[in-house]
Amino acid sequence: MKLLIGDGNNIDFNDSIQMTQKQKQDFISFLSTQFAVVEEEQYEHARHQRLGDKLFGRSWTQKEYEVLFDLKDTKKVSEMLGRTWMSVDIRRGFFMPTFLDWAREKNVDIINGEIKSLIQRFLKDKQHEIETRKFKKKQIKALKEEYDSWPKRERWYKILLAGGSMKQIEFDKKKQEREAILQTIKNIEDDIES
């Protein structure tokens, strides 16, 4: 097995590793001594791209959110979660206004109250919002892919047009649909930010 060590202080496997049940348990137990949140999840499709191939994003779990809002500085939280300080900073920045607003609305003491249970209450209240945001982001990604695939599709439509399998009016409609995608993306983005 090979461990990839990046020049930006990230690590990765060069491929998934076959482990015995004991090795897996030892590995997860060991990681739990280094990081605050380690969760096992079943997967079906292997990850083909590795450290150095692209920039990676990692989803945030409920338990990680609990650490994120804990009263600890950014550096400490980034170490606990195995994430960059910038990733922690940005994620905190996105949720902090909502958290403060929620605390004002509920009239809870976020400084001297039991922060862990407050965070859990907040996350429970906001779960639907978080799920909706995730769904909308997925929608944006799919729409962007559709928008970016236009040159390839346009070539194909022109072949169909030349062969008589597509009418000019249908082709124009496809072009209009493509432009509408941009507006839809903007609307969803505005919706997420509002």
Place this chain on the structure above:
Amino acid sequence: MKIFVDSQGFVDLEAPVHVTEAQKDAIIQFFKQNFNDFETEEVQEKERYVGDKVVTNKRWTVKDYCLILSPESKNVYALSKKMDRSTMSIRMQMGDFVPSFMIWLKEKGYAFSNDERLVEKFMKEGKKT
């Protein structure tokens, strides 16, 4: 972090993990002790391209910090216009300044507030420069 496990017993990281030097050394040590064929390879990571946009660094004032602590912070877009700063700049300060300020308030035994005098005191004590 998530550790992916498949039905064949293959284990993988969900994505690369950011580590401190101490964490990296401990991980290497763990694999050396538990896997015979262990080796490491140094790789160059992809960098995020920021572009050629000129970024001006406007100093954050006590009043600015009071604003991001106020109920106005609910609408970051409106705040961005009011403060003439990007939404990202505001969010990043919220992510960094607000938790640090809250830790300080707790240490000092204050309640949450966007009182200018408190923010000023916090800044003077060198918690935030």
